[in-house]
Amino acid sequence: MDRESLQKLLAFTALAILVTSIALAVLQRYVASFISLLAGIIVLSYASELHHAEKA
Numbered sequence: 001m002d003r004e005s006l007q008k009l010l011a012f013t014a015l016a017i018l019v020t021s022i023a024l025a026v027l028q029r030y031v032a033s034f035i036s037l038l039a040g041i042i043v044l045s046y047a048s049e050l051h052h053a054e055k056a
Helices: 002-026 028-055
Strands: none
Touching: 002 028
16 A cells, blocks of 8 residues: 555545544534544544655
8 A cells, every 4th residue: 555545544534533523522422522533633643744754
């Protein structure tokens, strides 16, 4: 798997996690929502780091 497809996969995963966290917040499951939101931010920052490392 090359870097570009890995980046796309990570970005899609991050978006899916963020949407899930919003849905969980609507369902008032705050602990699960917080964990999902945190996981989404971690994956998104990792994808961003890959993008910046690729440019350098």
